[in-house]
Amino acid sequence: MSSHKEQLKQKCGKLVNNSFISDVVFAVGKEGTLIYGHSVPLVHFSEVFRSMIQSDGRNRRKHKSSFIVDDVEPDIFLEMLNFIYCDHCEITQLNVMGILYVADKYKLYELERRCESVLTENDCSGAMLEAFINSHPTCSRMTELCLNQICTNPLRVFRHPLFMNLPACLFKKIVELKSIRCSDYQLVDVIERWGAHQPECVRDEINGIEQIIKDRIDNVSFNREYGGKQISMLKSDVSVPRFNGQLKAYRDLYLYGVGVYAGISQHCSEGNVIIQISVGGDHVVKEKIEIEPSDDDHSSVQDCFFKRIRLSEGQKVDIDVSMPTDLHFRQFVWYSCTREGMRCMKSDDFELQNSDSKNQLSPIAYLLYDTID
Template identity: 30%
Template sequence: MDLENIITMLSAVEQISYNLDTSIGLKYDTSFSQRQESLINNRFQSDVTFMVGEKRQPIHAHKLLLIIASEYFNAMFNGNFRESSSGEIEVSDVEPDIFLEILRFIYCGKVRLTIENALEIYVHAQKYMLNELRRRTIRFLENHIDSHNVLKIFTHNRLYEFSFINDRCLTLIRKNPLTYFRHEDFTSLDRKSLEIILASKKINCSDEQLFQALRDWKKNNESEYADEMVSVMNQIRTYNCSKLRFFGNMSMAEQTDLKFSIMCNHSLAFFGIGVFVKSTERFVTIEVEITENLESLGSYRFDYENKDPAAVNKANLFFEELTLHPDDWYSISVNFSYQGDSFTIINPQICHDKVKLDLESDFSAIKSVISHLYYDEIRK
C-alpha cells in the first residue's frame, strides 16, 4: 500500500470518528463513566421516551440500561403491559429534575442528592426498586439532617411518613426543644407536625415551656383552633436525658454558687437543673446564670408555680443545650425573687460510675440549692 492510500484511509477513519463524536455527543477522549453519563436524555440509540411531569417534558432513555438496573423496568418492558410495546410512556407523578437524577444513578451510579430533593428521590427509588439508591438516600438524610433543617424536613415528611425520617428528626427535636421552639421554621410547622411534637412523652422542657411554644405557634396560625391541641399535652411526661443527682445533708442556709469541673473522658450535653424551692409565695421568679471559665454561657429567668407552699419542692428548669467540656470550670448561680433562707445540700456528692464532678468552693462546707443536673454523654 503506497503512502497516498495510507493517508486517504487514515483521513477516512478520522472523518468517521469525527462524525460519531459530533452527531451523538460521545467524546472518546473522556472516561467510560463520562460517556455513560452523556447518554442521559440523549436521542442516540434511545428506544423509549418518557413524558415527565405535569408539562409532559420528553426525556429520552434506553430500555436495556433500565432493564439491567431494575426489576420494575424489566417487568414494564418485558411483561404483559402496554408500556412494553410503546415508545412513549407517561410519568406524571415525578418532576423532570428528579427523574433525571434517577436516570443518572441508573446510567452511571451517580446521584446529586440535596436536602431539597432527597425525600423525593427516596420515594421513586422505592417505586422503581432501586435498592442501592434507596440505601444511599437514607445514609445521606441520616448524615445531613441537623439543627438548621430538621423542622423543614420533619414537616415535608408528612407527605410520606417515613419512620426513619420521623425518628431522626424527633430525636433531635426532643433532645433540644427550646432551640427549635425559637427557630424561624417553628411557626411554619403544619398542625400535624406540631401535634406530634407536643404529644412527646419524653422531651427536654417543662410543661410551661411546651405550652408557651403552642402559644407562640398560635400567633402565626390564627386560623387554626389550637385549643384542641392542648388535650395531647395533658399527659405525664418525662425527660429525654439523664439525671445527675446530688446527695448530701439538707439544711436551711443561704444559697451559694456551685462551681465545678467534669471529670470524664468526654463532653456532656447540659439541658437543665433542678433546684430546691421553699416559699409561701404562689409564684417564684428564679434567675440562673451559667459561666464557663468566668465567661457567661447564658442567663435565664424562670417563673415557677409553687403549687405546695408547705413543702420543699424541686423546680425543674430547662434551657437550650450547652456543652460542658472536661477540665473547664463552670459556675451555676441561682437567685430567687423572695428573701430569706433557702434549702440546700451541704457537701453535695455525685454517685455515678462514669461521670464525676470536681467541686470547688471558698467555704469549708459547700452548699448548693441545686438538687440535680440534666445531661447526656456526648460520644463521637
C-alpha cells in the same frame, strides 16, 4: 480495568436524558418536564420500572413508552437516572429527602442506603422538616419516610428552629410513634416549648397531644431539679466563660438533658454555648447551642437534649459548659448556702458540685432525668 470502568461510566452518563435511541419518556414534576430514558438500564436496576415498561403494550420501536411522574422534582429524577446509568448521585443535605423518596418509590435499595448514610453522618433536620411539612397531606409516603428518620434521631430534630413551625397534626404523628428514641418526659418538655409558639386557636389540639403523653405515664413531671429551698436564683452581669462540675448519682437514673441560663447583649451578632459530658474521661455528649441576641439583654434557659445516659448509684460524670470569653453574657446563676466554700445543686437523686470552689457562679439551670426503679 478500573480505567475501562470509568470510561464506561462516562459514556453511560452521556445517555442520561438523551433522546438518542431513547424508548421511554417521562413527564416529571408539576410542570411535566420531559426527561428521556432507556428501558435496558431502567428495567435492569428497578423492578418497578420493569413492571411499568413491560405493562405498556406499545411497540417501543415505533412509539416511546410515556409515563407521568408528578410527585418528583426534575432535578431529583435526573440524579436518580445518574445513579442508574453510571453509579453516581450527588446527595446533599438539601436534596437527601427527595432522593430517598424516589429511591424508595422505585426500590433502588443501594441508593436508599446511601441516603440513609448521609442522614446519619450529617444534621439534615432542616431539609427533613421542610419535606415533612410540605408532604402533608399530598404525599403520605414522604410523610412516612420523614417520620422514620425523626424516630431515629428525634432530639436533633427537636432542636431545629423549623420544628416550632410544625402544624399540630404532624406533631401528633410524632408523639404517636411507638419506637421513637426519646423518653415520654422529653416529649412532654418538647410539647411545652412547641406549644408556646402556637396560636391560641389550636389550644384544643395541643391539649389533646399532651393527653396522649399523660395517658402513657402515671405522673407527668419534668424533673427539673433546682434543689428546692437550698437554691437561690440571682441575676448577675458577671461573665462565667467556663463551668466545670461533677455530677454524682445517689440512685440509678437516666440523664438526658441540661438547661443553661445564658443570653447575649444586643450589640453581639451571635454566640454559642458548648456542653460536654464525660464518663470515665470519654466524651459521651458534646453539643453546641446557638444563642441569638435578645432585645432586652435578658437571659433565658437554653435547652440541651441528648440520648439518655444511664448512671448507676454512686457513679460520677463530669459536666463542662464553656462560653466565648469575648461575648458579654448576662446570666442567672445559682448558689447554695448549705456548704462553706463549695457550691452545689442537690436533690435526693443527685448532687452537682462546682469543681472550682472559688467560683461561686454557675450557668446550670436544671437537669432532665428519669429515675430507674
